[in-house]
Amino acid sequence: MRSIKTKIIPIHQTFVKIKGEPEELDYKAICLFAATGFFWDDSTYWKHKKVLRPGTINDIDEDGYLLSSKPWFNWSYEPKDQSFDASLQQYKELFEQIINEQIGNQQAISPLSGGLDSRSQAVALHNLGKQVTSYSYSFQGGYKEHQISQQIAKACKFDFQAFEIPSSYLWDKIDELAEINQCYSEFTHPRQMAVLEDFKHMQGIFSLGHWGDVLFDKGGDEGIQDKDLVSYIHKKVIKKGGIELAQQLWKSWELEGDFDAYLKDTTQSLLNRIDIQNTSAKVRAFKSMYWAPRWTSINLSVFEAAHPITLPYYDNRMCQLICEIPEEHLADRQLQIEYIKRNNPEVANITWQDQKPFNLMNFHKNKAPYNLPYRITDKLKRVLQEKAGRKFIQRNWELQFLGKKNEKQLESYLFDEDFKGFIDTSVVKELYHNFQTRDPVYYSHPVSMLLTLSVWNRRNLE
Numbered sequence: 178m179r180s181i182k183t184k185i186i187p188i189h190q191t192f193v194k195i196k197g198e199p200e201e202l203d204y205k206a207i208c209l210f211a212a213t214g215f216f217w218d219d220s221t222y223w224k225h226k227k228v229l230r231p232g233t234i235n236d237i238d239e240d241g242y243l244l245s246s247k248p249w250f251n252w253s254y255e256p257k258d259q260s261f262d263a264s265l266q267q268y269k270e271l272f273e274q275i276i277n278e279q280i281g282n283q284q285a286i287s288p289l290s291g292g293l294d295s296r297s298q299a300v301a302l303h304n305l306g307k308q309v310t311s312y313s314y315s316f317q318g319g320y321k322e323h324q325i326s327q328q329i330a331k332a333c334k335f336d337f338q339a340f341e342i343p344s345s346y347l348w349d350k351i352d353e354l355a356e357i358n359q360c361y362s363e364f365t366h367p368r369q370m371a372v373l374e375d376f377k378h379m380q381g382i383f384s385l386g387h388w389g390d391v392l393f394d395k396g397g398d399e400g401i402q403d404k405d406l407v408s409y410i411h412k413k414v415i416k417k418g419g420i421e422l423a424q425q426l427w428k429s430w431e432l433e434g435d436f437d438a439y440l441k442d443t444t445q446s447l448l449n450r451i452d453i454q455n456t457s458a459k460v461r462a463f464k465s466m467y468w469a470p471r472w473t474s475i476n477l478s479v480f481e482a483a484h485p486i487t488l489p490y491y492d493n494r495m496c497q498l499i500c501e502i503p504e505e506h507l508a509d510r511q512l513q514i515e516y517i518k519r520n521n522p523e524v525a526n527i528t529w530q531d532q533k534p535f536n537l538m539n540f541h542k543n544k545a546p547y548n549l550p551y552r553i554t555d556k557l558k559r560v561l562q563e564k565a566g567r568k569f570i571q572r573n574w575e576l577q578f579l580g581k582k583n584e585k586q587l588e589s590y591l592f593d594e595d596f597k598g599f600i601d602t603s604v605v606k607e608l609y610h611n612f613q614t615r616d617p618v619y620y621s622h623p624v625s626m627l628l629t630l631s632v633w634n635r636r637n638l639e
Contacts, residue, residue, distance in 0.1 A: 178244065181235045185250050185496040186388065187470045188477055188488065190361065191229040193243040198225035204430045205439060211426055211626045212419035212440065214363055215472035218447060221361075222633065231470050250493075252462035254455045256503040264506040265515055268393075271498055272489060272516070276301050276384065279487035284308045284381030286484060287335070288369075289326035291530025293513045294386030296329055298489065300521040302384065303333040310379050314340035314372060317576060325528050332523045338375075346371040347577040348586040351632060357478045360633035363625040365574040367476040376483035383480045387473050388465070389490040392499050395508040396461030403456055407444045410463060422608060422623035429601040457504050465496065574621045578612075587624070590631040599634045600627065 181191060206220035219227040227243065229235050232250035237243055257263075276298065285302055289295045289311050302309050311333075313326030323339035330337035347354075350370050358367070369376070401409055420436075427436040447467055453459040469491075480486050489495065499507070506512060514537050518525040525537040532540040535548070542548070578587055590596070591605050605627055612620035 178239065179237050181229060181237060182249065183229050183231055183233050183235070184491070185232045185493050186465055186474070186491045187229075187231055188474050188486070188491060190470070190474070192221065192241075193227055193229060193235070193237055194241050195225050195227055196242050200225045204426075204432055207630070208423040208427050208430075208432070208436055209440065209443065211623075211630070212416065212423035212436075213414045213472075214366075214416055214419070214622070214626065215468065215475070216361060217443060217467060217471065222637075228471075231466055250496075252451060252453065252458075252466065252496075253500045254453045254458035254504075255500055257501050259503070261506050261511070261515075264502050265512055265519075267498060267502070268512045269516055269520070271494060272297070273301050273305060275489040275492045275495065276307075276487075277305050279489065279492075280305075280307050280382065280384060284310060285384045286376075286379050286381045287311045287384050288386075289313045289329050289335075289337075291322050291325035291528065291533075292390070293510055293517070293529070294389035294490070295326075296524060296527075297389065297513045297517055298384055298386045299329050299333050299335070300517050300524055301489075303335075304520055308381075309333070309335040310338075310381060311335040312338040312340060312372075312375075312379075314342050314368065316342050316368075316571070316573065317344055322530060325530055328527045329524055332521065332527065340372045340375065342368045342371045342573065342576065344576040344580065345583055345586075348583075354479070355632045355636060357482050358475050360629055360636065362472065362475040363622075363629045364632070365572075365577055365621075365625050367479045368573045369476075369479050373479060373483060376480070379484070382484050383486040385477070385480065385486055385488045387477065387488055387490060388469055389513065390510070391461060391464050391469070392490055392495065393507055393513050394510050395504065396457040396459065396464070399457075401456045401460075406448055406456060406459065407441055410444055410448070410460065411440070413460075413464070414468060416622040417619045418608075418621070418623040419626075422626060425604045425608070426600070429604050455504060457508075458500075461499070572618075572621070574625060578621065578624065579617070587628065590628050590635075591624070593631055593635065595638055596631045596634055600630060 183191065201224055202222060203220060203224045206216060207222060209217045209220070219230050221228060230246065232248055233246050234249050235243060235246045280302070285307050287295065287298060287302060287309050289299060290313060299311070311326070311330045313323040315322045327337050327339060347364060351364060354364055354367070354370050397409060424436050448459070448463060451459050451462045451466070453462055477486055477488070518537055527536055528534055529536050529540055532543045535543045577583055591609055592602070608620060608623045608627065612624045
């Protein structure tokens with residue numbers, strides 16, 4: 178027998194077998210996966226195969242069967258009666274301590290974006306005097322995000338490399354990506370896969386900022402009632418077109434009951450496990466327990482295929498700290514913003530991508546009339562680009578699914594002969610037709626999930 182203690186937010190999935198469960202597909206779990214892009218709780222493709230839950234101590238026998246599981250950590254909300262400056266000092270000290278421990282004397286590889294998580298890490302790495310190789314990427318034909326990142330790198334004196342995510346890279350990478358993530362996430366989100374070989378030529382270990390945007394922001398809208406939490410969670414985690422795909426799969430597989438009721442009951446059951454009265458903190462805990470380890474963590478494996486990874490916001494101590502900080506200090510990214518402003522004003526004065534063209538010092542002006550000149554100019558640029566026949570790219574699926582070359586590759590998976598035995602062809606045809614003719618943005622998720630299920634099916638038949 179062996180014992181495994183899982184982290185509060187696990188980086189890896191640990192699979193175990195469950196005695197007494199049939200060795201057959203868990204179609205209901207797959208429907209939830211189809212709707213949201215991640216498997217819920219401890220579920221997998223199979224009824225007899227589960228994933229160890231976060232923050233638990235588990236006993237497993239020599240054959241891989243789970244004998245017992247009990248929690249060692251429960252999310253809570255026990256805020257200290259303290260000032261904002263006291264909360265900021267706690268965050269600063271722990272954040273820098275964790276990064277210092279994780280990186281040590283090694284070189285850090287730091288992805289930079291126009292947002293706050295990677296920017297806060299850049300400030301910490303710079304203040305700690307670490308050697309850093311940084312990079313960023315932009316979509317081919319899209320917003321040049323690397324222009325902001327490069328300014329941050331320059332301010333912090335980091336080496337910097339800009340990458341462009343090209344069209345159609347997915348088809349040469351899809352088998353490798355499926356091997357890396359085991360088809361537990363769809364394939365257009367981890368755009369880093371396009372530059373994996375470039376990563377391998379870098380030196381050092383990754384310092385990644387994932388989940389900072391969830392921990393250091395409000396979990397739910399102010400005033401949300403407990404009775405409304407289920408529908409609120411659904412608005413956050415269900416992808417466009419996800420319900421339609423799940424409902425069609427449920428019907429085609431002739432499952433008992435209906436998907437909407439199953440989704441609602443499952444969500445309420447998971448919420449009931451969280452003993453927190455404050456609804457904002459409860460939503461944050463829900464996301465950290467069920468979304469982070471089953472969605473965010475899955476694609477970390479792409480980075481790990483190149484170099485070891487470190488994640489300061491995944492550290493157990495950071496999660497424990499969050500339970501003690503007042504919600505009013507966490508809301509609206511205040512702690513991260515103030516940390517950057519006080520510790521590196523030059524970085525704070527660089528454009529914040531979500532608040533273009535404003536920065537951390539003046540983003541409160543991102544409203545009329547102050548932002549009208551930028552909004553008008555930006556809209557005009559996009560119109561002129563579209564008129565010139567150059568589509569403005571905002572999402573990776575646009576580069577991987579649109580155009581004749583991509584369509585041919587995509588259809589070879591969607592209409593694969595073996596796939597018909599898993600997903601009814603009529604379901605695939607209808608959703609793909611809607612993607613092509615009605616609303617590609619709305620139906621991009623269903624199509625991407627069908628692609629994922631097709632690849633998984635091929636691998637399962639091998």
